[in-house]
Amino acid sequence: MKYTLRQLEVFLAVAHFDNITRAADSLSMSQSAASGALRDLEDQFDIRLFDRVGKRLKINELGRLLRPRAEALLERAQSLELEMAQHQAVGQLKIGATMTIGNYLAVGLIARYINEQPKAKLDLKVANTSAIVAQVVNFDLDIGLIEGEIQHPDLEVIPWRRDELVVFCAPDNPMARKPQLSDTDLQAVRWILREQGSGTRQTFDWALHGLLPNLNVLLELEHSEAIKRAVAEGLGIGCLSRIALQESFDLKTLVPLKVAGRDFSRQLYLVINRHKYRSAGIERWIELCHKI
Structure with a gap:
């Protein structure tokens, strides 16, 4: 050789x-x-x-x-x-996750993985969809867990689980008293949204197609918790994954809003470089993801 x-x-x-x-x-x-x-x-x-x-x-x-x-x-x-060397056969993993998945789902997956493989080493990188995809393409990450739709010739995109975004506000917001919001209502309020490049923002933009030029976007923030806090303080209404909002809904610190004629459902995905060797660790991680 x-x-x-x-x-x-x-x-x-x-x-x-x-x-x-x-x-x-x-x-x-x-x-x-x-x-x-x-x-x-x-x-x-x-x-x-x-x-x-x-x-x-x-x-x-x-x-x-x-x-x-x-x-x-x-x-x-x-x-x-x-x-x-008879070390952990499942090996080490570099995982990338978008904000919602990284903050609310990935830790549970990591705990399950480490319980199975106590000597395993996992690195978790949390960023928005475009950043995670770029690192998977560049082999900087072994696998990515993303919220946004993506197409890339070097990526295998694996459907993972369903999710939905929910429009929400503070309990004392006048919109909370409406049975559902019309397009006119959506254009009349101030919005606190995720930043461009995030999967959540991509789904929001698709759901509100035709209205985007007329929306009053007050703030664009990278973190769901910051958006929830701004909405709770009465700065406007927001739109995030139900995964990120369920605890606040249960505590009634935030309330969900119904929106007429708009589809906020979405698919979450696993992404892996097509040219990357699928180690035992990668295969086991994919199996665990499909079990939750």
């Missing part, structure tokens, strides 16, 4: 950082050793995987073509190493 796994590690690290020094640091190597490994890999096959732009190395077309296959090969090798 003309290449080594270490050379592939260097190739993938440089592809991630676009910089040989940062790639070497991430692998606990000297810069000269990393440069030598990359040079040997390219010279053995008489190829170039990066374009040199000053001190930066920018992955080229051939590098982009080989990257997912190198990533999959390295994943398989690492999984085999773990199993041969």
Whole structure:
């Protein structure tokens, strides 16, 4: 075999950082050793995987073509190493979750996973849908749990569970006395909403198509709890997942509102890079997700 796994590690690290020094640091190597490994890999096959732009190395077309296959090969090798060392066969996972899922569902899943695999190490990254998708595409995350609809040639999108958004307000808001809200009502109130790029905002925009230019959006916030607090303080009405609102509804600190003729239902998804090797840990995580 003309290449080594270490050379592939260097190739993938440089592809991630676009910089040989940062790639070497991430692998606990000297810069000269990393440069030598990359040079040997390219010279053995008489190829170039990066374009040199000053001190930066920018992955080229051939590098982009080989990257997912190198990533999959390295994943398989690492999984085999773990199993041969008789460590946790399920392995380590880097999980990404959108805000609602990360704050209200992911912790329970992590607890179940760790109860099964006490030695397992899980990293959880919570961000909006666009950020999680970008990191799954770039192999920075093993799997993502998202709220928004997405299409990408490198992603496998797996339907997970149903959810719905609920329009809500403070108990003393005049809208709370209405049996249902009309389109006129929706245009008359002030809105506290999630930011653009979030799955929740995407579903909201779809549900209120035709009204968006006439809505009075007072605030756009990244966190559901901040939106709930602003609505409870009387700044306006909001729209969030029922998952995030159920406790507040039970305590009657917030109240749900019925909206005429608008569909706020949605699908939650699991996303994984099509080129990524599905380790035992990834497969078990998907199984646990489908059990809740």
